[in-house]
Amino acid sequence: MTTLNPENFSCPLPLTEYETIQLAHGSGGRLSAELVSRFFLPRFGNETLNRLEDQAVVDFSQGRLALTTDSFVVDPLFFPGGDIGDLAINGTVNDVCMSGAAPLYLAAAFIIEEGLPMATLHRVLLSMEKAAKAAGVQIVTGDTKVVNRGCCDKLFITTTGVGRVPQGVNISAANLKCGDKVILSGSIADHGMAILTSREGLSFESRVQSDTASLNGLVEKMLNASPSIHAMRDPTRGGLATTLNEFAASSRVGIVLEESAIPVRPAVRGACEVLGIDPMYVANEGKLVAVVPAEVADKVLAAMRSHPLGREAAVIGEVVGDNQGLVVMRTALGAQRIVDMPVGEQLPRIC
């Protein structure tokens, strides 16, 4: 293989004789090499990746590793506020850093449907490049496969991330204690409603934007304020309700929420009302929920609010000894209801 110099390539769509992905781009031959050299390396290139070995070999200091992997199959590929590219970076960065770890390296695998426009792939890669830079992580290894038309939907991306867990940090869904405070970093349901309202067939316009963002900067601030955070997760699929139910079940405690303390943007609320969907069950991609000892709650909250991604952070509830395994909502009117796990996908109601 010829020596590659990513500096020679610039941002515009790289020159290629093909406008769309061909099966041969996944054959491992000349076209595969061209795809890597012209499309991937200019975006993600770094010392480790540029070696194009079968694996990334990286330095690692002593301590504990956090390792995660996630597949991204979102439809549509581009939606208000983001696309599959930044989602694939942010989602995995967030899964790593919910352990308290600082994310260091990512691996990325692409399954591409034959016929995908090169311009689409390029746009996704640009967005991944930008998101990785913003999160301060390097993509150090990867893989590309091309499948026959109809064998996948346009583009699937799997990212794997590793990070280093700082000493003295022990974050787990099983660590909730009676009296702990539940803190949410901002408004819920933005991502899920952005996707839903941008899908074909929905004939109303919405200004709902996805909240996709890497949360490692926010987590770093929180851990600096107090390393004694008990539990932390980003409530993606299944929404806030599902994450809190997982916490309650793992720790065998109850969680009581204040309905009026949970922020939902007006446009998101409007879309949820129209479609008959409960925002508590809708996915987020740039929010976290943390459970912290009551005595450090104010400190952690202040730290979160000093970060752009935590400006709207709020205490939304607390951990109790009653109703083990259940999440209970105090309604705005002062009654109570159970916030259950969803059974399947939420379905819009008839009336």
Added chain:
Amino acid sequence: MKFVDEYRDPALARRLLDQIRQIVTRPWVIMEICGGHTHAIMKNGLDQLLPVQVELVHGPGCPVCVTPVEIIDRAVAIAARPEVIFASFGDMLRVPGSSSSLFMAKSAGADVRMVYSPLEAVTLARQNPDREVVFLAVGFETTAPGNAMALLQAKREGLTNFSLLASHVLVPPAIRALLSSPGNRVQGYLAPGHVCTVMGWREYEPLAEEFRVPIVVTGFEPVDILAGLLMVLRQLEAGRHEVENQYGRSVSREGNQAAQRIVDEVFAVSDKVWRGIGVLPASGLVIRNQFALYDAERKFGVKTISVQESGLCRSGDVLQGLIKPESCPAFGRECTPEHPLGATMVSGEGACAAYFKYHRI
């Protein structure tokens, strides 16, 4: 959010609750007919805030719940045909038929699409001239005008590949049947605001008169429901029995007459099976003969499909307000939202699902 927040105002709700507490002197049983009301009552915990003398009974007004199981079986049979694109509102997809649901049919290869409006199904028919597009037209008087409109639109465009699998039900005959039943305990009704937006409240006046029950047309936010209950209770305490309208921002006595005309053009009133209840006279809508080409039951010859329901499930008693969901021996055991035996456990508006979801503390 405008036009919503005002009707969820906790201070206003508390004032209404205080007024209800002040006027109630003895026990009353009030039924909310509509599943939308049941859902809002459970979600906001209104039943916990009312004085103990006021008992709410949940009515049969969930279209998903009362759709006969054979309609689901017919839907699955039609959807399984290779030429068919089967379109439905989302919450009908999970409803169990006797052996399959539309979701299961989809995973087995059927082309089942979730749509938000019957007119989207007409668009599918236009875009796929070589396929048969069938829309599952269920619901009360609320969804009937949209479905009728879709059929007329398809006819106007000359689309012969569009049809409705219709199972429409009407509210007033259900109230009549409930009030006529020997076990009836209900003394007052919250009438469904959405249905009355289309139909008006004129047809409820003979019911209030004949059975001497107060009926209040009511909206769907917590303040609406509390205000509607207050109006029913005032009548009960004063011995009155009238039709009143709490939902004035949406409902008039005559209703939406243009919508009523379209429904009447396309559908005829007929006897109808309600899941869990049985046949109620003049309680449903069927597609008129002149639109037979757009009637999926006739087009695909599925009318002969009929079935028996699970013996354990007592959703019929729940739908008639005879028992509360927790009193059913299968509730939360054999019957859960993951494995619903009856449709009241499937839809978010079904009383059993609402109890399971919000009420197990």
